[in-house]
Amino acid sequence: MKKIISLKPWLILSVLLVLLFLINVSLGSVQIPLMDTVSILFGGIPENPVWKDILIDFRLTKALTCVFAGGALALGGLLMQTLFRNPLAGPDVLGLSSGASLAVAILVMAATFMPPLLHGPFSIAIAASLGSALIFIVVLVVANRIKDNTSLLLIGLMIGAATSSLVSVLQFTSRSEDQHYFLVWTFGSMGGLNWQEIYLLGVVFLFGMTLSLLLSKALNAWLLGDNYAQALGIRIQRARTLIIICTSVLAGSVTAFCGPIAFVGLAVPHLARLVINTTNHKILVPGTVLTGAAVMLLCDTVAQLPGSSLVLPINAITSLIGAPVVIWVIVRSKKVRV
Amino acid sequence: MKPLDVQLPLELLRTDSLAIGYKTGGAQNSLLENLNLVVRQGELVCFMGPNGIGKSTLIRTLAGLQPPLSGRVVTPQQDLKPELSKRISLVLTDRITAVNMTVQELVTYGRYPYLDWNLKLTAEDNNIIQKAIAQTRIENLAQKKLYELSDGQMQMAMIARALAQDTPLLLLDEPTAHLDQNNRVEIMNLLRNLAHHSDKGILVATHELDLALQTADTIWLTGKNKNMLTGIPEDLVLNGSFDDIFQFKGFDLKTGKVFHEAWRGISITLIGEGYEYLWTKNALERNGFSIDMKANFVVQVSHDGNQLIWEFQGQVYHSLQQLLVALSS
Numbered sequence: 001m002k003k004i005i006s007l008k009p010w011l012i013l014s015v016l017l018v019l020l021f022l023i024n025v026s027l028g029s030v031q032i033p034l035m036d037t038v039s040i041l042f043g044g045i046p047e048n049p050v051w052k053d054i055l056i057d058f059r060l061t062k063a064l065t066c067v068f069a070g071g072a073l074a075l076g077g078l079l080m081q082t083l084f085r086n087p088l089a090g091p092d093v094l095g096l097s098s099g100a101s102l103a104v105a106i107l108v109m110a111a112t113f114m115p116p117l118l119h120g121p122f123s124i125a126i127a128a129s130l131g132s133a134l135i136f137i138v139v140l141v142v143a144n145r146i147k148d149n150t151s152l153l154l155i156g157l158m159i160g161a162a163t164s165s166l167v168s169v170l171q172f173t174s175r176s177e178d179q180h181y182f183l184v185w186t187f188g189s190m191g192g193l194n195w196q197e198i199y200l201l202g203v204v205f206l207f208g209m210t211l212s213l214l215l216s217k218a219l220n221a222w223l224l225g226d227n228y229a230q231a232l233g234i235r236i237q238r239a240r241t242l243i244i245i246c247t248s249v250l251a252g253s254v255t256a257f258c259g260p261i262a263f264v265g266l267a268v269p270h271l272a273r274l275v276i277n278t279t280n281h282k283i284l285v286p287g288t289v290l291t292g293a294a295v296m297l298l299c300d301t302v303a304q305l306p307g308s309s310l311v312l313p314i315n316a317i318t319s320l321i322g323a324p325v326v327i328w329v330i331v332r333s334k335k336v337r338v
Numbered sequence: 339m340k341p342l343d344v345q346l347p348l349e350l351l352r353t354d355s356l357a358i359g360y361k362t363g364g365a366q367n368s369l370l371e372n373l374n375l376v377v378r379q380g381e382l383v384c385f386m387g388p389n390g391i392g393k394s395t396l397i398r399t400l401a402g403l404q405p406p407l408s409g410r411v412v413t414p415q416q417d418l419k420p421e422l423s424k425r426i427s428l429v430l431t432d433r434i435t436a437v438n439m440t441v442q443e444l445v446t447y448g449r450y451p452y453l454d455w456n457l458k459l460t461a462e463d464n465n466i467i468q469k470a471i472a473q474t475r476i477e478n479l480a481q482k483k484l485y486e487l488s489d490g491q492m493q494m495a496m497i498a499r500a501l502a503q504d505t506p507l508l509l510l511d512e513p514t515a516h517l518d519q520n521n522r523v524e525i526m527n528l529l530r531n532l533a534h535h536s537d538k539g540i541l542v543a544t545h546e547l548d549l550a551l552q553t554a555d556t557i558w559l560t561g562k563n564k565n566m567l568t569g570i571p572e573d574l575v576l577n578g579s580f581d582d583i584f585q586f587k588g589f590d591l592k593t594g595k596v597f598h599e600a601w602r603g604i605s606i607t608l609i610g611e612g613y614e615y616l617w618t619k620n621a622l623e624r625n626g627f628s629i630d631m632k633a634n635f636v637v638q639v640s641h642d643g644n645q646l647i648w649e650f651q652g653q654v655y656h657s658l659q660q661l662l663v664a665l666s667s
Binding site: 085213214215216217220221223224225227228230231232233234273277278279280282 | 398401403421422423424426427428430432434435436438439443447448450451453454455456457503
């Protein structure tokens with residue numbers, strides 16, 4: 001077979017990513033000339049030393065968070081769409097984000113009537129990861145019993161509804177400052193991570209991407225269904241477990257550090273398939289990660305409202321961009337495919 | 339008489355007192371029991387039986403997708419090829435939902451048992467893929483997406499995928515379901531040729547009685563007591579096994595015809611030969627006449643130049659329809 005992998009989409013994606021990254025770091029409430037921005041990024045000394053602190057500790061961390069979080073969420077969405085063979089699967093649709101929200105809500109707001117839970121630097125991250133993993137396992141157990149994908153999505157929505165109501169009970173009974181803290185967390189934010197947290201997010205992201213690439217044979221085979229995958233020599237139980245772990249770690253850690261980000265996991269894999277027309281995960285995984293990073297940088301740039309000091313919740317922007325994209329993809333191709 | 343010293347072809351699959359079915363909770367729901375079956379090299383086996391008798395379950399059990407209730411399935415090349423995926427390939431009734439891939443990509447899946455995580459195809463892999471595509475004659479479809487294919491083309495692509503797996507055994511579950519007559523015949527012919535010319539053992543679960551009788555080397559027929567009757571097609575027809583299992587209503591398997599009732603009570607002597615004779619007989623019987631050598635009425639079918647003519651009571655008719663109108667009045 002002559003494999004003709006067109007280089008064009010990769011070139012476009014990479015250039016787009018670099019451009020969006022530069023735009024993202026050069027915009028903000030403080031004006032820093034573009035040339036200085038580039039020179040600081042490559043280790044130069046700017047006229048104004050404050051610029052360097054702003055760039056390195058605030059804008060660069062935010063942009064890197066966008067890259068890691070966007071890539072990780074998009075990858076999580078791709079894994080779930082393949083695992084469920086359902087184009088409408090995604091971390092937020094199946095209740096993973098709700099699970100993380102519930103866990104964080106318990107951690108933040110139930111402190112009044114619980115012994116103070118561990119309050120280390122990563123406690124929110126750990127709680128969110130556990131929460132989304134728990135929901136994912138519930139969804140998967142149900143998925144093994146109910147083969148019908150539409151029912152599964154409905155069950156995911158119900159789980160989401162149930163956890164949301166638990167969260168509102170917690171909100172009702174908690175102190176107002178805890179409530180506010182939780183509410184701000186649910187808006188989502190790409191900023192505010194220190195370098196230590198970014199390293200952790202980066203490690204999780206690299207772990208997820210490496211594991212997904214190693215799993216690309218199993219993921220491809222999964223597209224034919226469990227029976228064919230097994231008949232092709234895939235150890236499906238092991239592969240399924242690894243895919244679950246990978247997805248919940250990816251989605252859980254992003255939700256932990258950046259809050260529940262909507263739509264990126266659902267919409268980006270479709271955008272990636274539109275740019276790179278393939279079903280081969282060896283190509284789809286890096287393609288989806290690149291697209292996810294670019295989309296997240298774009299959303300964050302828009303959220304800063306260039307030219308103003310106001311910053312919108314990132315979730316509002318991802319939904320505003322994500323929802324029309326999904327509608328457009330469906331209308332354009334008549335039918336969404338995994 | 340001394341028994342003939344015949345060397346039977348190599349066994350590719352054998353079952354020892356196999357029982358298949360499902361375990362639900364503590365209860366066993368057994369579908370077929372005490373199966374001692376063999377598939378040999380170069381053999382096309384058609385596996386027949388009424389709906390719900392456990393055809394798919396047997397295929398799944400033989401392929402190792404579900405455990406047997408008791409007994410075992412033996413594939414003798416176990417030592418040579420430890421992985422089951424290198425010994426048995428499958429075409430199931432599962433629908434493929436990921437239709438955004440090309441036929442070529444689908445066929446490439448057949449090489450997965452031989453590839454590591456990096457999915458790097460060797461020149462040999464590519465040769466095997468091309469050969470599978472050529473054997474199923476779908477070269478012109480190779481770059482088409484699956485959603486562009488008809489049901490028959492899709493089935494051919496699935497068979498090509500199974501062939502690319504390059505296994506001695508090929509199991510197919512109802513490969514001709516939902517296909518038109520042409521596609522059904524094409525697929526059964528392809529499978530028979532594959533069995534005979536590439537020394538594969540092929541097992542097909544099917545409902546196509548007429549096709550199975552004409553193409554299969556061996557028939558497995560599910561019996562009434564959860565057992566299996568096996569033999570060559572003609573033996574099973576003549577000893578009445580088929581009639582027993584399928585309980586044909588108004589169909590005579592031995593002549594391959596539907597029963598006709600001679601409701602007109604009129605006998606006709608038919609003179610002619612070849613296909614003309616057979617189809618004229620068919621038309622007359624279908625319309626309630628019986629054919630008798632010593633009847634009063636005589637119909638003669640013959641050629642007039644390159645045209646067929648039927649003569650009856652001195653009149654000449656140019657189509658069977660005209661003849662039937664004249665006979666009916």
